[in-house]
Amino acid sequence: MTLSKLEELIAQLNPQTREKFIRIFEVSQVEGKLKIPKPMQNWVEEKFESIANVENQQIIKIINKITHRGILFNPLRSQRPNQAENHDATLSELIQTTKNGPFCHPEEMTPEDVFGRVRGAYCTTASNIAKADCWHGVIIFNKHDPLDWGENEIVDFLSTAKRWFELVHQSDKTARYPFIFWNCLWKASASIVHGHMQMTVSESAYAKTKLLSEQVEQYQRQYRSNYFNDLYEIHNALGLTLHTDSSDIKIMVSLCPKKERGLVILNNKFDRPLWEHFAKTMVAYRDKLRIKTFNVGITLPPLDNLQTNWNLPVMIEIIDRGDLSSNNPEIGGMEKFAQEVISRDPFRTRNLLTS
């Protein structure tokens, strides 16, 4: 299955699911045309296989009408010439050259939080030296190589984050809204190569979280239906979900991702079964998709459970940040100010992850 067959797939959905699809998504297809001059023809055939594919390009547009986010999908763009300068050294050599920085010696070379450090089996925490929020910590992996982790390590990182959140909240009752993010390598905006995740706790929910919470609440009011359940039902019917051992844990290859090869994992709790499913997913993300640079964001409910109108599940979002050998960040004016431009087919991503 490919995204180009989406219209056919939608037509085959059962009426209830199709109604939900139409409620949430708007899909359209346009054709971009151009003419290749003779001197370019050989090069185009070599690069893109066929001149016809380039002269008539199919672009699929998907908009999520609830979150007002959208994608412009053109698979041809993943084959377009990249003129950014390539790095010479191989990745692992490059990673080795960054050894012996502060994160290789966290006890001596990184600040600690006012309550001290939390130590896991495979990591230790530090206080972020230049804070994005009043509580901003770092989970420093014991291993330097930011891609050298297995399932046990990831479970340990998240369990350590949970203990850090508890200590923050004990120290400061106004610190209520926890968030975890993981930027892996420079293309994903990591300023330090050594493996690490980051955690913040804020006195109020972040702007994007607030907006999503309001949109989900509005959806619930309007349709008397849970947005995330409907979103999962649609992805499942389209064949864009991954199997889990728990009926509560839901994993989707996003039809309308925030960047290439976006995954979303949902659960009602931030607990060990979720950590284990996330860990397994990340190992497949790295090994089966061969992704080396990525962002992860984990949106969590308030620490004190005082807010009764919290509408969001625990939500883990994962995006691929592309080819590390290219200096092009692949987030430009379109992505920042208009709509995501995507070239990786979610159906292919799902197949690779389950292969």
Ligand SMILES: [Zn+2]
């Ligand atoms: Zn290091």
